[in-house]
Amino acid sequence: MNKVFLFTALLFLSVHGFAQKSQPDPKYKLISGGNYVQSKNYYLLTLFNQVPELKKMLVSDPVLSKIGSGKQAGFADAVKSCGKDVGCYIRAAKFTDEEIRNVGARLGELYRADNELGKLVANHLIPSGCYSLYAEMSGREMLTRVWEQDAKAVNYTISVYAEGQKPNYAQIDSISFNVRDKSYPELMALNTGLSAAEAKKEGLFFSPSLIFALHSLEMNERNRAADEEPLAETVNKVAYDYSKKIKWEQYRYTLILVPGAGPEERDTELSAGGMLRCRLAALQYQDGLAPYIMVSGGCVHPFKTKYNEALEMKKFMVGVLHIPEHAILVEPHARHTTTNLRNCARLIFRYGFPMDKPFLTSTAASQSYYITDIVPGRSKKELGYLPYRNGKRFSDTEAEIYPLAVSLQIDFDEPMDP
Structure with a gap:
């Protein structure tokens, strides 16, 4: 009888404890680092940069560092060789499908429930509610899915506000520039070079692309997500x-x-x-x-x-x-x-x-x-x-x-x- 009661109690606690952990916490304080456009759009990437021990872990990882170095090299090559080809700068700036897969795989390999990535999921991703659609997944799967979402979000911003693709509401949200104007490639070259230079200071594998996306919003006067924050x-x-x-x-x-x-x-x-x-x-x-x-x-x-x-x-x-x-x-x-x-x-x-x-x-x-x-x-x-x-x-x-x-x-x- 006691064993049955104990098993039932443990089952209740495990089920209800897990459900409770998967819910957002109204007492959780969002971390912005002072950049609300970035934190509201790409919260995982913001946490990668703003949580000191987590950032240290990512910067020191040889696989992620190699991916970041490759991205930096791609930006440098674009500045030297893209010339008037706007699409060339865009391809350098966006995350490729391969980069997204490789980063996701590496984050999955690094994840442990008791390390900095595990703490990230338990102490930030779940209680923040910012990625509620993935909260019932395992910690490892949630982390990779959230990374994929943020990478996709960066690429979307670049597509609309640098490449000139049609947004969801074209009449109110479109790019401010004519991407076919003869002076536009020079803006792209400047954004590419500047983003790479700023990214070196952060040292994170995703920084060049993220900064390029943020500059693109700023150039278009589209930093509306930060209004009154x-x-x-x-x-x-x-x-x-x-x-x-x-x-x-x-x-x-x-x-x-x-x-x-x-x-x-x-x-x-x-x-x-x-x-x-x-x-x-x-x-x-x-x-x-x-x-x-x-x-x-x-x-x-x-x-x-x-x-x-x-x-x-x-x-x-x-x-x-x-x-x-x-x-x-x-x-x-x-x-x-x-x-x-x-x-x-x-x-x-x-x-x-x-x-x-x-x-x-x-x-x-x-x-x-x-x-x-x-x-x-x-x-x-x-x-x-x-x-x-x-x-x-x-x-x-x-x-x-x-x-x-x-x-x-x-x-x-x-x-x-x-």
């Missing part, structure tokens, strides 16, 4: 600090989400739709349904606009509608409805708000039904997962949404809002 210390500081005073049981919802409605005119700060959505949310806030209104939307419409939808809505909320600043949370990165919902779920989790309580979407009827009926399928197709589940419909313009922690998963092919 860290949010809890800038535009959301007052509201985030206020959360410590909230008694959540007094509210039906955690917050009221207002998706942005970008104007099409370059000099228009806030669209008419944005104003009306703000007013609709203000009514629900004033009725005491939630302690917060979250305004969501980045610098989206028109192409390379200087106006941020969320920041302009906050100005309208405070200045015109007289909603207190402590009641307004800003999500300034979303570029379409799918990520309005995903990014809201992310902030709820990161800020330690209740994940079992729904939030309320407040918008035009057409978008409200789009959120409940269309966006779930679109999310599965574009993100690879569903970042929320539908609750009850409150009205034609408002619907309940339950956030899901899988929303923390990085999207490899949206470098302005990964």
